[in-house]
Amino acid sequence: MDNRSININNSSLTNSPFNTGDNASQTVNAEGIQDENQLLFNQLIESLKAIPDEEERTDAEENTRKLQDAVNKGNKSRAKRIFGWLPTTVTGTSVALQIYKIIESL
Numbered sequence: 001m002d003n004r005s006i007n008i009n010n011s012s013l014t015n016s017p018f019n020t021g022d023n024a025s026q027t028v029n030a031e032g033i034q035d036e037n038q039l040l041f042n043q044l045i046e047s048l049k050a051i052p053d054e055e056e057r058t059d060a061e062e063n064t065r066k067l068q069d070a071v072n073k074g075n076k077s078r079a080k081r082i083f084g085w086l087p088t089t090v091t092g093t094s095v096a097l098q099i100y101k102i103i104e105s106l
Contacts, residue, residue: 037068040098044095045061051089060090063082067082
């Protein structure tokens with residue numbers, strides 16, 4: 001009985017053949033995922049500019065950087081905690097919700 005399995009986190013593959021034969025070697029490029037995440041975080045940082053209170057905006061920017069670092073490291077519990085530190089006016093935006101979906105998939 002053959003018990004091989006393939007598990008690729010944070011990916012969506014379409015028409016991507018996998019060779020799972022004996023001594024097979026397969027490389028999957030996840031660069032597009034990182035680029036998409038970076039774009040979302042850039043959009044989130046841009047949305048923070050609308051926060052009128054400078055101190056709150058500075059805190060939100062710092063927490064966004066911490067959040068991005070936690071997501072990049074795959075630290076789901078830390079990312080969820082930091083996401084909760086963002087202002088509610090930010091966490092309800094579509095870009096923030098997309099980032100939260102990424103966090104949930106970690």
